[in-house]
Amino acid sequence: SSNEHKLNFKKSKEACLSYIQDALLQKQWKRAAEFLICYVESLEKDYSREHVGPSEMIWRIGTEILWHHSHSSMKEFNCFMEQMKTLGVKRYLKVCLEHVFHLLCNGQIDEAYQNLSLAESWRFGEQTAIQDKEMKLIQAYRGLLDYYSWSKQKNILLEHDEDGFSDLTVEQEMHSYFRKAAVNLKEIIKIPGVWDVFVKCYVDLLEFYGDHNEARQVLNEYAYNSKFPANPNAHVYLYQFLKRQGESKKSLISALKILHDIVPSHELMIDFNTMLQKSKKRKKRRLGLEVIFAALDYAGWKENTKAWSCLARQVKQIVISGKHLDWIQQEWSSRKDWWPAFHFSRYLAKRNWQENESLSYEKALVAGILLGKDCKYFKYVSHQGCKAQLKRFRGLKKFVNRHNPVYLRISG
Amino acid sequence: RDFNERCAQCSEVNWGLTDGGRFYCRSCHNVTERTREVVNTDFITNSRVQTISKGSRKQEKNDGGCEWYICEGFQLVLKKQAEALEALGVCPQMKDEILRNFWRCYLQKSKQAYCKRPAGETVKTLSVCESSTDVDSDSERPSLLHLLSLSESEGDLQTDCSFASSVSKVSESTSVYSGSVDGSSYLMKNQKEKLRMTMPMTLSFCYMALLWLREPITLSELLRFVVEGHIPYLNVFQHFPEKMKLCGLDLKIFCVESWPVYEEVFDKMNELAAYLDLPRFPDITDSCFLHPDMLCMKYLMEANLPDELHNWTCRVVKKIGVGEVDFLTLMPGNKSTRKVKYDVLAAAIIVVVLKLLFLLDDRYEWLLSEFAEERNKHNTEGSPYFEFKKWYEVVKQSLDVELKKLDEERAKYLWRCEKPLFYSVKNKSKVLKRRQMVVNLQNQFGKLSGSVRRAEKPNPSSFQLSWSEENTDGSCFHGHSLRGILREKCGLLTTMNPDYWLCTVKLCNEKLCGHLAHYREVEFPQSYHFVLGLFSFLLRIQPSSIHDEVCMIEHKLFNKKLCKKLKYNTVLRK
Numbered sequence: 001s002s003n004e005h006k007l008n009f010k011k012s013k014e015a016c017l018s019y020i021q022d023a024l025l026q027k028q029w030k031r032a033a034e035f036l037i038c039y040v041e042s043l044e045k046d047y048s049r050e051h052v053g054p055s056e057m058i059w060r061i062g063t064e065i066l067w068h069h070s071h072s073s074m075k076e077f078n079c080f081m082e083q084m085k086t087l088g089v090k091r092y093l094k095v096c097l098e099h100v101f102h103l104l105c106n107g108q109i110d111e112a113y114q115n116l117s118l119a120e121s122w123r124f125g126e127q128t129a130i131q132d133k134e135m136k137l138i139q140a141y142r143g144l145l146d147y148y149s150w151s152k153q154k155n156i157l158l159e160h161d162e163d164g165f166s167d168l169t170v171e172q173e174m175h176s177y178f179r180k181a182a183v184n185l186k187e188i189i190k191i192p193g194v195w196d197v198f199v200k201c202y203v204d205l206l207e208f209y210g211d212h213n214e215a216r217q218v219l220n221e222y223a224y225n226s227k228f229p230a231n232p233n234a235h236v237y238l239y240q241f242l243k244r245q246g247e248s249k250k251s252l253i254s255a256l257k258i259l260h261d262i263v264p265s266h267e268l269m270i271d272f273n274t275m276l277q278k279s280k281k282r283k284k285r286r287l288g289l290e291v292i293f294a295a296l297d298y299a300g301w302k303e304n305t306k307a308w309s310c311l312a313r314q315v316k317q318i319v320i321s322g323k324h325l326d327w328i329q330q331e332w333s334s335r336k337d338w339w340p341a342f343h344f345s346r347y348l349a350k351r352n353w354q355e356n357e358s359l360s361y362e363k364a365l366v367a368g369i370l371l372g373k374d375c376k377y378f379k380y381v382s383h384q385g386c387k388a389q390l391k392r393f394r395g396l397k398k399f400v401n402r403h404n405p406v407y408l409r410i411s412g
Numbered sequence: 413r414d415f416n417e418r419c420a421q422c423s424e425v426n427w428g429l430t431d432g433g434r435f436y437c438r439s440c441h442n443v444t445e446r447t448r449e450v451v452n453t454d455f456i457t458n459s460r461v462q463t464i465s466k467g468s469r470k471q472e473k474n475d476g477g478c479e480w481y482i483c484e485g486f487q488l489v490l491k492k493q494a495e496a497l498e499a500l501g502v503c504p505q506m507k508d509e510i511l512r513n514f515w516r517c518y519l520q521k522s523k524q525a526y527c528k529r530p531a532g533e534t535v536k537t538l539s540v541c542e543s544s545t546d547v548d549s550d551s552e553r554p555s556l557l558h559l560l561s562l563s564e565s566e567g568d569l570q571t572d573c574s575f576a577s578s579v580s581k582v583s584e585s586t587s588v589y590s591g592s593v594d595g596s597s598y599l600m601k602n603q604k605e606k607l608r609m610t611m612p613m614t615l616s617f618c619y620m621a622l623l624w625l626r627e628p629i630t631l632s633e634l635l636r637f638v639v640e641g642h643i644p645y646l647n648v649f650q651h652f653p654e655k656m657k658l659c660g661l662d663l664k665i666f667c668v669e670s671w672p673v674y675e676e677v678f679d680k681m682n683e684l685a686a687y688l689d690l691p692r693f694p695d696i697t698d699s700c701f702l703h704p705d706m707l708c709m710k711y712l713m714e715a716n717l718p719d720e721l722h723n724w725t726c727r728v729v730k731k732i733g734v735g736e737v738d739f740l741t742l743m744p745g746n747k748s749t750r751k752v753k754y755d756v757l758a759a760a761i762i763v764v765v766l767k768l769l770f771l772l773d774d775r776y777e778w779l780l781s782e783f784a785e786e787r788n789k790h791n792t793e794g795s796p797y798f799e800f801k802k803w804y805e806v807v808k809q810s811l812d813v814e815l816k817k818l819d820e821e822r823a824k825y826l827w828r829c830e831k832p833l834f835y836s837v838k839n840k841s842k843v844l845k846r847r848q849m850v851v852n853l854q855n856q857f858g859k860l861s862g863s864v865r866r867a868e869k870p871n872p873s874s875f876q877l878s879w880s881e882e883n884t885d886g887s888c889f890h891g892h893s894l895r896g897i898l899r900e901k902c903g904l905l906t907t908m909n910p911d912y913w914l915c916t917v918k919l920c921n922e923k924l925c926g927h928l929a930h931y932r933e934v935e936f937p938q939s940y941h942f943v944l945g946l947f948s949f950l951l952r953i954q955p956s957s958i959h960d961e962v963c964m965i966e967h968k969l970f971n972k973k974l975c976k977k978l979k980y981n982t983v984l985r986k
Contacts, residue, residue, distance in 0.1 A: 006670050006671070006673055007670060007671045007822060008669050008670030008671070009669040009670065009827050010669075012822055012823060012825045012827070015819070015822060015823035016823040016824065018823075019820065019823050029860070030860065030861055030862045031861075033857040033858075033860040033861040033862075034824075034861040034862075035823065035824065036853075036857050037853075037854045037857050037858055037861060038823065038824045038825065038826060040850050040853045040854060040857075041826060041827060041828050041850060043846050043849060043850050044828055044843070044846050044847065044850060058853070062853070062857070065857070065860065066860075069860050071859070071860055072860060076856065079856070080853075080856060083849060083852065083853070086849075087849070
């Protein structure tokens with residue numbers, strides 16, 4: 001006879017676990033605790049063949065319950081975490097780290113720092129080498145907290161400067177925090193990974209102390225080293241740095257180029273387009289048009305007046321000059337099937353007009369050029385605008401009417 | 413061997429066993445000269461017997477423990493179980509007489525006591541912590557790991573090999589580890605020869621004794637009481653005296669990690685009865701609780717079915733002869749008769765009766781119910797017509813609640829107890845630390861869970877579902893009438909339903925595949941599945957077990973027709 005239905009320890013605990021999971025998903029913390037009490041018995045059995053053992057389960061589940069349960073206190077939480085640290089030596093540093101995160105979320109910076117220091121000094125035979133990555137993270141976060149302290153000291157110093165005081169002790173403390181932070185932050189960003197917060201802090205430190213070369217090197221590494229995962233923020237940080245340094249437009253543009261490739265909808269695309277439009281080089285202007293069209297493909301940009309004004313300006317400029325109409329044609333050919341419904345419907349015309357007159361103005365210009373003076377959007381908005389006796393709408397109407405043949409050219 | 417002779421004095425067949433191993437008639441207390449062949453009243457004393465009967469022991473070892481044998485452990489277990497049963501209302505004779513005698517008989521048969529010195533066994537057993545210098549016999553001594561894998565108990569304990577392997581690393585020449593004297597050799601024994609004692613078998617002993625006395629407890633009830641904690645089973649070793657230290661292989665023997673399965677306990681009981689060469693058990697007559705007529709009544713009440721159905725169950729019982737004394741009474745060693753599971757039989761009879769009356773093909777029963785509903789609207793006097801639909805709704809609701817409760821209880825089950833277990837002294841501290849952590853965590857989360865954990869178990873009850881006639885909401889169907897579904901034919905009451913479908917046309921060979929039929933839910937009507945599910949819950953067994961029994965009954969009932977029309981479709985006209 002089959003023993004599948006036999007109720008035994010293992011099955012009973014499996015059932016218990018699924019009840020816990022259900023309760024957690026429904027945020028029933030009390031009920032989850034009820035079942036967890038029964039589940040903890042699993043610690044007394046050997047589960048070495050399982051992928052995730054009961055001690056890890058209990059750590060994760062217990063953390064969730066204690067964090068969310070209304071009656072649980074930080075004290076209890078900390079006590080629980082200490083127990084969990086003793087449960088699995090292979091997870092020791094991970095548990096420490098997550099504990100630190102919780103403390104930080106709760107605003108207990110000092111306790112978090114203490115825990116990090118304690119964890120840093122942990123040694124356990126070959127485990128120390130195995131958990132090397134976690135150790136680096138712990139050091140990095142300690143560096144981060146050092147940076148935070150440095151930052152506080154810096155602000156105090158600046159205040160005192162304003163008031164005319166000079167404070168040696170504060171300054172010395174500040175420098176010591178800098179040294180501690182720099183050492184650890186530098187280490188972690190050597191390892192390929194996503195370290196946005198560490199990089200930002202480190203660069204901030206370097207800039208303050210005037211080491212711009214190092215800062216530039218760090219940012220370049222972070223953005224361009226192929227070992228690091230593709231990270232749009234890396235390019236953003238680099239761009240912002242270069243801007244602060246007053247670098248040439250050329251280097252700014254090259255920094256943003258990759259960002260456009262990775263995230264065409266990034267908010268910096270407006271800056272990018274603005275720079276490109278003004279460029280003397282034809283290629284750059286061409287790129288600018290591409291950039292702004294690409295950004296407006298995204299729903300999040302539909303009502304972005306600035307973006308539309310960029311596009312409108314560039315389109316207007318091209319139309320007036322009469323040159324490079326083929327650029328518009330190229331950009332429009334892949335969009336003419338869906339942009340009309342996406343951006344230029346009659347419904348949107350009404351809504352845009354009601355909610356945001358400037359937006360409707362810019363859009364109407366673009367619509368008028370791309371779709372001709374008879375398109376719904378342009379007709380409605382320009383009519384409304386003229387009715388309201390707004391001067392610029394009259395100008396708009398004239399402009400579009402005058403250049404209607406352009407539409408005929410680009411739509412063919 | 414059968415002992416079916418009628419008593420010389422009172423002509424009854426109602427035998428018991430005296431201490432001396434003789435048969436005595438229970439009705440008139442006439443002691444016969446007939447003794448059991450194996451009973452050897454000349455107890456040859458050996459050290460073993462001395463230690464058991466007199467309780468004297470070899471001097472205590474340095475850890476406060478003493479020498480003890482596995483069978484002593486089981487003896488204690490049985491004692492505790494018997495005491496618990498007595499507390500539940502079973503007559504004291506069970507503990508004082510019957511169980512004791514059965515146990516002694518077993519010990520004799522298996523040559524663990526009350527007999528000549530067991531061959532070779534004392535030589536092999538070694539006590540704990542004594543490192544043997546006998547290097548020559550190392551090759552014969554099995555490794556710990558080998559022994560762990562031999563036993564038929566659950567895989568969970570086998571994964572604790574990590575603990576065990578650390579022991580075997582300690583010293584190659586130490587004996588295999590156990591707190592008891594004969595733990596290691598116990599597991600090595602050839603099972604077939606000696607019918608090695610196991611924890612589930614203790615329940616077989618209990619049931620056997622209960623059956624001998626014809627106590628009003630069915631096997632399913634017994635097992636349910638075990639799960640509910642009224643009868644010691646899980647962690648029963650807590651009650652061992654302090655000086656009986658349990659460790660190493662003892663754990664494999666006494667630690668239970670799963671609930672006993674009905675079939676397992678039942679089969680073992682029959683094996684045991686044959687092994688002990690017991691005579692025919694006391695008769696199960698129609699005044700016994702275990703007789704299908706009685707049990708059907710109980711289950712009909714519990715299932716909230718009309719009392720009138722009892723007439724039908726009795727009719728079926730009579731027709732197929734399952735109410736006969738010879739059919740019901742246990743004859744150990746008689747391999748040709750199918751052993752009777754009284755509770756399953758009664759449940760299956762009810763299912764068959766329901767099929768007879770309502771067909772249960774997911775159509776007819778609802779039609780009948782509609783008619784009954786109509787009639788009930790116009791009929792305000794007398795007992796209402798039984799409406800299958802209403803019954804289904806009421807029972808399903810209660811059943812669902814109970815099933816959910818049961819499921820949660822199973823998930824919340826606490827298997828460990830205060831007394832810690834460890835394989836060896838080496839991992840004792842680890843085990844204790846873990847235990848402490850578990851207790852701490854339980855306390856910590858206990859504060860957050862809000863509910864107070866039940867300190868005591870609920871009182872054991874024979875009825876799991878109860879329905880009161882006093883409820884005005886009409887949720888009790890005991891008094892309802894079957895008028896609407898019966899008609900008269902030639903002066904006899906018969907069913908309106910002319911059809912019947914067989915669960916299976918051909919029975920399987922039980923000896924080959926273990927079942928008479930193979931139940932798959934999707935192949936049968938939902939109503940049938942529901943009814944099976946109801947009794948499956950009440951008896952705490954798989955629906956397939958009841959289904960098997962239903963098939964058996966149907967084949968008996970329709971035997972003649974089946975023989976004639978083997979090639980027909982499965983719907984027969986009665």
